[in-house]
Amino acid sequence: MRCSWLFFIVFSSLHFTSTGATNFEECLKSVKNGDWGKGKVGATDIQGKVIDDVSQARGLTYKLSWLLPWLALVSQLPFGPRDTLDNLESVVLTVGSPMLAAYSLALTVLNGRWIARRFSKHNYPNIQNAIRVLSSLQQVPLRVTNEGALLASLIVLPQNDEWWRVLIEWLDHPHTWSISAVTSIAWVVIAYIFTVIDSFTGDLAAAINANGQGVGSLWLWLLPIVIGWLQISPKCDEVRVSTAVEKANEVAYTATDTHPVLVRELTGERAIHLAFGEEDDKDDVLRRDERITAPIYNYARFLPWVQAVEKVYGTFGAASERYHHHESVDPGIGWVAMGDRISGRWSKLHERNRVGSVTQVADYCPIDPHNQHTFGSRWGPNVFSRIAVASALAFMLQWGTVGAAFIVVYYTPTTGLGCRSASYLLFGTLSTIVWFMLLISSILAHYVSTSSPSSAYMRIKPLNPQQSRRQPYALRLSMARHLAIHLRRLAKVLAALNALWILTTCFFQFTNFFDRCYCNSSVFGRGQTYYCQ
Numbered sequence: 001m002r003c004s005w006l007f008f009i010v011f012s013s014l015h016f017t018s019t020g021a022t023n024f025e026e027c028l029k030s031v032k033n034g035d036w037g038k039g040k041v042g043a044t045d046i047q048g049k050v051i052d053d054v055s056q057a058r059g060l061t062y063k064l065s066w067l068l069p070w071l072a073l074v075s076q077l078p079f080g081p082r083d084t085l086d087n088l089e090s091v092v093l094t095v096g097s098p099m100l101a102a103y104s105l106a107l108t109v110l111n112g113r114w115i116a117r118r119f120s121k122h123n124y125p126n127i128q129n130a131i132r133v134l135s136s137l138q139q140v141p142l143r144v145t146n147e148g149a150l151l152a153s154l155i156v157l158p159q160n161d162e163w164w165r166v167l168i169e170w171l172d173h174p175h176t177w178s179i180s181a182v183t184s185i186a187w188v189v190i191a192y193i194f195t196v197i198d199s200f201t202g203d204l205a206a207a208i209n210a211n212g213q214g215v216g217s218l219w220l221w222l223l224p225i226v227i228g229w230l231q232i233s234p235k236c237d238e239v240r241v242s243t244a245v246e247k248a249n250e251v252a253y254t255a256t257d258t259h260p261v262l263v264r265e266l267t268g269e270r271a272i273h274l275a276f277g278e279e280d281d282k283d284d285v286l287r288r289d290e291r292i293t294a295p296i297y298n299y300a301r302f303l304p305w306v307q308a309v310e311k312v313y314g315t316f317g318a319a320s321e322r323y324h325h326h327e328s329v330d331p332g333i334g335w336v337a338m339g340d341r342i343s344g345r346w347s348k349l350h351e352r353n354r355v356g357s358v359t360q361v362a363d364y365c366p367i368d369p370h371n372q373h374t375f376g377s378r379w380g381p382n383v384f385s386r387i388a389v390a391s392a393l394a395f396m397l398q399w400g401t402v403g404a405a406f407i408v409v410y411y412t413p414t415t416g417l418g419c420r421s422a423s424y425l426l427f428g429t430l431s432t433i434v435w436f437m438l439l440i441s442s443i444l445a446h447y448v449s450t451s452s453p454s455s456a457y458m459r460i461k462p463l464n465p466q467q468s469r470r471q472p473y474a475l476r477l478s479m480a481r482h483l484a485i486h487l488r489r490l491a492k493v494l495a496a497l498n499a500l501w502i503l504t505t506c507f508f509q510f511t512n513f514f515d516r517c518y519c520n521s522s523v524f525g526r527g528q529t530y531y532c533q
Contacts, residue, residue, distance in 0.1 A: 069187040070219045076181045076226045080139065080236030080293040089492070090294035095502070096495030097434035098221040098402070102394035104298040105228045108138055110386045111302070112232075115309060118381075122320035125349055126155070129164035130316065134309050136171045138298055139236040141275040141290045144311040149362040150254055150263065150271035151315050156329055156361050158351040159253040159260050166251055170244030176233045181226075188223055192216050215506055218405035218424060221397055229295060238276070238293045245274055255361040272312075286445050286481055289438075289488065299438060302387075303446040306380035318365040323349060329356035329364045378450040387439070394435065402428035419519035423505040430498040437491035444484035448477050 077094060079087045094101045112135045119131050134142075146152060154160050195216040235241050249270045253260040263270065276291050277284075284291075289300035326335040336350035356364065402424060409421040417425075508514055 069191045070222060073184045073188050073222055073226055076184050078229045078234050078236050078295050080238050082238050086292045090296050092499050093296055093495050096499035097431045099394045099398040099431045099435040100299065100438060101225050101296050102397045103390050103435055104296050105225055106390035106393040107302055108232060108298050110390055111138060118313060122316050124316055124320040124323055126161060126164045127316055129168060130312060133167055134312060136235045138305055139234050139293045139295055140241050142305055142308045143273050143275045144308040145269060145271060147269055148267060149358050150269060152361045152365040153254040154252060154271040155315050155319055156354055156364055157253050157255060157260050158354045163248050163252045167244055167248035170247050171235050173240050177230055181230055215509065217401055217408060220401040224397060234295045236293045236295050242274055255358040257357050285485060287449060300442045303383060306383055310380055315365045322364055328353040329360050398431060399428060414520055419514045420509060427498060427502045430494055434491045434495045437487045441484045441487040444480045448481045451477055
């Protein structure tokens with residue numbers, strides 16, 4: 001799914017470059033008349049050197065066109081929500097906080113590796129399918145329940161082998177490489193290469209105010225992020241992912257006292273479902289970002305997703321342990337060995353060993369997914385180590401590019417902290433602050449959401465005398481909830497301002513707005529006593 005306004009940007013960019021070529025005389029006349037300003041605005045003499053007197057212009061440079069490839073590359077970011085405003089918000093967050101975008105990308109990769117290693121410890125039918133399914137559902141608000149032995153039935157019953165196959169088939173709609181994606185990436189790489197070449201061959205001092213060398217490095221973070229998402233191919237189309245889960249749940253079976261029946265004929269509950277709508281309006285506000293399927297919001301889904309995965313992992317683990325000891329679901333059925341055609345060993349699980357009543361299925365997987373003590377904690381295993389690694393990778397990517405742009409401008413005469421370098425530094429700093437605020441917000445939201453049902457109840461209902469003794473606990477949760485919401489909202493405002501700021505900075509630099517004594521003197525770093533010539 002693509003935002004129409006993004007197509008407009010790309011189309012306008014291409015239209016600008018094409019009309020610039022076909023109406024060159026008109027464009028040159030406009031520059032000579034001073035319509036684009038005075039001084040070094042891109043006018044050249046007959047030898048291609050930038051000149052001060054625009055009235056003597058014989059040619060034009062195309063340094064301003066460095067921005068167009070990056071704008072076109074933004075359109076290759078993966079989107080997916082139904083609401084166009086949510087897509088727009090994801091773009092604003094990406095531009096306003098590259099560190100958040102890199103953090104969500106790194107977290108997605110680490111999660112895929114973690115779930116593969118974790119599930120590899122067990123051996124049971126469909127466990128490889130479970131790895132693919134759960135990894136693909138990182139972009140949606142995943143929920144897992146074992147009410148009525150639904151999850152245990154989904155894993156144990158042979159009738160549900162079809163459920164896993166159907167879901168994988170419907171999820172096979174990747175946002176992957178295309179001709180437009182390759183073209184956009186190639187356009188960016190070529191533009192940046194020419195920018196680097198120009199830094200060695202051109203007159204840097206003559207066109208420092210309208211030069212794209214520092215700015216090219218400033219936007220370089222976008223390239224690995226786009227390539228990373230194209231390589232991962234996230235399943236983020238809200239409509240298609242919802243349809244996939246609904247189609248699979250139509251063929252889901254559950255055990256009963258007599259024989260397996262379709263779940264839809266017995267109850268409205270599902271073992272695995274997507275929580276795009278919640279009955280609790282307050283919870284809906286608290287976990288809003290979790291329900292937006294754009295991959296940049298994976299930061300908000302990380303902890304709930306791990307919790308859901310742990311429930312599936314625990315159930316698979318219990319079934320695998322029984323399988324390892326050759327125990328049938330129905331104790332009255334002896335173990336039936338079945339040859340594995342691939343390995344030649346008598347180790348494949350026979351369907352007769354996987355059937356039984358609802359009580360037998362529940363007893364076969366005795367781990368209670370709702371018991372926090374069974375699963376270690378509300379946070380899940382190794383979550384903070386993955387947060388630390390993803391944060392470090394995001395920090396290196398952002399400050400490796402924004403920091404490089406800052407250094408380029410900082411050490412360009414007049415050296416020191418000036419308008420350009422200070423603008424880059426402010427952009428990188430605000431980007432880091434936005435990431436940190438949203439990270440804390442997601443942790444607080446998960447803490448509140450995973451509290452006891454009675455505490456959640458007290459947040460939305462008046463306290464009665466029996467509950468009054470627990471009021472301090474409810475107050476702590478209420479404070480955490482409001483802090484999470486306000487941190488998230490403030491971070492998004494800062495991200496929007498930061499995105500507007502960096503675009504304005506680029507505009508000011510390439511229109512020579514920074515070509516003034518105050519900026520050329522690097523007053524921020526050298527003080528008021530320094531002067532320019």
